[in-house]
Amino acid sequence: MTHSESPDHDLDTWTALAERLADAARPIALTYFRGDLDIEAKADMTPVTVADREAEAAMRALIEDAFPDHGIFGEEFGTVRPDAEHLWVLDPIDGTKSFVTGKPLFGTLIALLHRGRPVVGVIDAPALGERWVGAAGRATTFNGRPVRARPCTDLARAWLYATSPHMFEPDDVAAFERLRRRAHQAVYGADCYAYGLLAAGFVDLVAEAGMQPYDYCALVPVVEGAGGVITDWRGGPLTIGSDGRVLAAGDAAVHAAALQALAADGP
Numbered sequence: 001m002t003h004s005e006s007p008d009h010d011l012d013t014w015t016a017l018a019e020r021l022a023d024a025a026r027p028i029a030l031t032y033f034r035g036d037l038d039i040e041a042k043a044d045m046t047p048v049t050v051a052d053r054e055a056e057a058a059m060r061a062l063i064e065d066a067f068p069d070h071g072i073f074g075e076e077f078g079t080v081r082p083d084a085e086h087l088w089v090l091d092p093i094d095g096t097k098s099f100v101t102g103k104p105l106f107g108t109l110i111a112l113l114h115r116g117r118p119v120v121g122v123i124d125a126p127a128l129g130e131r132w133v134g135a136a137g138r139a140t141t142f143n144g145r146p147v148r149a150r151p152c153t154d155l156a157r158a159w160l161y162a163t164s165p166h167m168f169e170p171d172d173v174a175a176f177e178r179l180r181r182r183a184h185q186a187v188y189g190a191d192c193y194a195y196g197l198l199a200a201g202f203v204d205l206v207a208e209a210g211m212q213p214y215d216y217c218a219l220v221p222v223v224e225g226a227g228g229v230i231t232d233w234r235g236g237p238l239t240i241g242s243d244g245r246v247l248a249a250g251d252a253a254v255h256a257a258a259l260q261a262l263a264a265d266g267p
Contacts (some may be wrong), residue, residue, distance in 0.1 A: 011119070011136065011138070012094075012120070013088075014112050014135075015120050015133060015135050017075065017120075018120050018122045020062055021090075022110055022122050022184065022243055023061060025056075025126070026126040028042050028051060028055040028058060028092075029055055029092075029126040029127075030106065031110045033099060034102045036048060037100075040235070042160070044201070053200055054076070055108065056074045056090055059090055067180065069084060072082055072085040072088045072118070073089065073213065075092065078230065086113070087108070087112070088111070088113075089213050089214050089217040090214060090250065091214040093107075094107050094108065094109045094214075095191030099228045104127035106127070106192075107123050108126065109121075109122070109214060109215070109217075109218040110124070110135075111220070116240050118221050119221060120135050120221055121133075121217065121221035121222045122218055123136075123192050123222055126260065127265055129143075130143060130196070131202065132222045132228050133200040133222070134199075134225035135219060136224075139225055140222050140224075141225075142200055147199055147201065149249075150266075151251050155261065156184060157204075158172040158189070158249075158258075159183070159203050160183040160203075161190055161194035161198075161203050162176070162221055163208060164184065164188055165180050165186075169209065175233070175262045179258055179261040182203060182261050192222060194206045194224070195219045195222060195223060195248055198228060198248055198250050199222050199250075201250065204249065204250050204251065206246070206247070207246070207262070208245070208246045209233075209244060209246070210244050211244040212244065216238055216244075216246050219238075226239070227250070228249055228251075230248040231246075231255070231259075232246065232247070233246075233247055233259070233262050233263075233265070234244050234263075247262065
């Protein structure tokens with residue numbers, strides 16, 4: 001069974017479970033949001049809270065109950081059954097820096113991969129009560145209604161998002177700067193929410209680097225189901241083994257132009 005051949009009834013079941021996971025994580029995140037909570041630093045110095053751990057634990061329990069043969073790869077508790085044909089990839093709070101500073105643009109990311117390719121994706125924004133759901137071969141929905149990325153064929157007219165200008169390693173800085181200079185405007189600070197905005201037709205490009213599978217897998221069905229394009233910086237498909245460089249666009253033409261800018265030599 002290929003990425004595009006998942007039976008409809010399986011997609012229905014998997015998508016329904018993904019939404020149940022989001023339903024379980026949302027109240028946990030909101031219980032702690034803008035509250036008095038301890039912030040710990042992980043080995044890589046990124047922040048983590050009890051909210052991250054409780055939300056992921058709740059989602060993992062639901063998966064284990066529904067599909068005990070499926071694998072799970074979560075940001076906080078690692079991987080079980082990594083070689084399973086179906087692998088759930090979880091980020092309980094994407095944008096923990098936003099979360100701990102009271103900014104409501106953090107989200108929960110939920111993906112199901114079939115043989116390494118994302119087939120179901122959810123971006124849930126608990127503090128805003130907003131949710132994007134994508135599934136292979138289906139239209140992306142925003143709070144239950146179909147959404148569509150907007151056309152933009154001219155890079156010079158494109159609005160570009162990245163979580164931070166500081167997320168790029170030295171080798172990527174020059175490439176991103178070329179893209180930023182050629183785009184109409186760069187905006188920072190939205191984490192996963194930027195990809196939802198792209199799917200809904202408000203943003204034209206998102207370019208990021210240093211991403212982990214739990215940061216980008218859920219984005220793929222959401223962006224593609226809205227008519228957009230999402231790849232690595234070389235134009236290749238995003239899989240569990242991608243290098244963490246992500247380029248999403250609402251329009252194939254501006255995606256091609258952005259790829260050219262990222263790859264070009266010189267200013």
